[in-house]
Amino acid sequence: MDDSTDDDVAQALYARMHGRGESLPEAARGLNLAVAEVERARDQLTRLNLLTPDTQTAVNATAALARTLQSSHRTLDRLVEQHVRTAALAQHYLDLPRQAGGDAHVEFFPRADLARLNQRINELAELSSHEVLGLHPPADWTRENLEAGLARTKVTTGNGARTRALYAQISLSNPLIREYMGHWRQHGVEVRVAPVIPTRVLVYDRRTAIMQADPDDLEAGAVLISGSSVVSSIAAIYDYCWMTASEPEEVPGSPDGSALTDQQRAVLRLLATGAKDSAIARSLGVSTRTVTRLVSELTAALGASSRFQAGVRAARLGWLD
Numbered sequence: 001m002d003d004s005t006d007d008d009v010a011q012a013l014y015a016r017m018h019g020r021g022e023s024l025p026e027a028a029r030g031l032n033l034a035v036a037e038v039e040r041a042r043d044q045l046t047r048l049n050l051l052t053p054d055t056q057t058a059v060n061a062t063a064a065l066a067r068t069l070q071s072s073h074r075t076l077d078r079l080v081e082q083h084v085r086t087a088a089l090a091q092h093y094l095d096l097p098r099q100a101g102g103d104a105h106v107e108f109f110p111r112a113d114l115a116r117l118n119q120r121i122n123e124l125a126e127l128s129s130h131e132v133l134g135l136h137p138p139a140d141w142t143r144e145n146l147e148a149g150l151a152r153t154k155v156t157t158g159n160g161a162r163t164r165a166l167y168a169q170i171s172l173s174n175p176l177i178r179e180y181m182g183h184w185r186q187h188g189v190e191v192r193v194a195p196v197i198p199t200r201v202l203v204y205d206r207r208t209a210i211m212q213a214d215p216d217d218l219e220a221g222a223v224l225i226s227g228s229s230v231v232s233s234i235a236a237i238y239d240y241c242w243m244t245a246s247e248p249e250e251v252p253g254s255p256d257g258s259a260l261t262d263q264q265r266a267v268l269r270l271l272a273t274g275a276k277d278s279a280i281a282r283s284l285g286v287s288t289r290t291v292t293r294l295v296s297e298l299t300a301a302l303g304a305s306s307r308f309q310a311g312v313r314a315a316r317l318g319w320l321d
Contacts, residue, residue: 009033010041014050017058021107021116024056042293057116063123104127108213117210117222118148124204125152132156133203133238134165137215138303138313146180150187157188161205164190166238168197168303170313181248192245195300206235216305267294272311 016027024045028038045051049060109117125132156163165184171177172193181191199215209231214220225231263284270280278296281288295307304310 006037006040006044009037010044013038013041016047016060021057021113023053044245052119055115057119060120060123060189061125063126067149104228108221109224110221111219113221120224121202121210122152124202124208124210125155126159126160128204129159130161130205131162131203132163132205133201133235133242134163135197135199135201135238135241136167136171137170137197137200138170139200141174141176143176146176150180150183153184153187153189162190163188164192164242166197167191167193169193169195169246169301170303172248174244180231185271191248192242192246193248194241196303201234201238203231203235203238206232209234257278264294264298265292268311268314270296270311271295272314274308 012031013024013027013033016022016030017024019026020030021317022030024038024042028041033041042056044053046053050061051057052059109120153163167177179259184191197262200212202210207228208224208226211223211225211234212220213223225234263286266284275283277288277291280295281291284291295310298314299307299310302310302313304313
């Protein structure tokens, strides 16, 4: 089989992987390719940095092109080869047609596809040059995932992109978040907090957004939306949330809950038991309307999605001790 046929096979294989989110073996089976054809196509896509070595999935062509150009300065001997790769990427892969529907494109990443989602997030961080926006609800953060996020932050701010992060006020009670908030600010990230962050959202250059698929389940997967017409509206909502948010230093009360009144503590203790407003009102000797107002304020301050969750979170934070 001549080189031009090999090129056609590699392009067809990549187009299917790119369009359908399939791995190389899955796409090869779908195209009924012979083993020898698959091996030659794999070698070609690997040389062009269009194939992940571990999961055998398609790498974003623009990200591959950027990496190829960035590495070209390392040795003079490799310069000609890099030029060939760049030409091949630009000629055959950058202009693959998108699905129908204007400039909007939606891609779902299920729970089992976390590695590919993280790959796309890393690629978008590398490619963003204007702006990166983030909405971050309360979560079980670890030093490992915060460190990974910091590495991406260094890339985006290093590219000159304005980077903004909006967190729930309750996150200030997490020592890890307070520690990394200092690191983010050192690298030029603007950070604000709000009483409630309903779901996780990342927006890159107002053209691509990644949103949590289920606001109540962080592990349920994510949706990637690309296209300026749709993502601009998401960014506009973010701008409003940012405008109404506060600097961390301006948040009333302390992160450990020491500014709570005795009445608020009593309401939280009863909420944690599942008590209704009427029962809480009788216990405290106040009106049901007063209790309803207090519950609303405390739920918002804790970034909780339910009354019971507010009581549980307050207990975990040691606010009721």
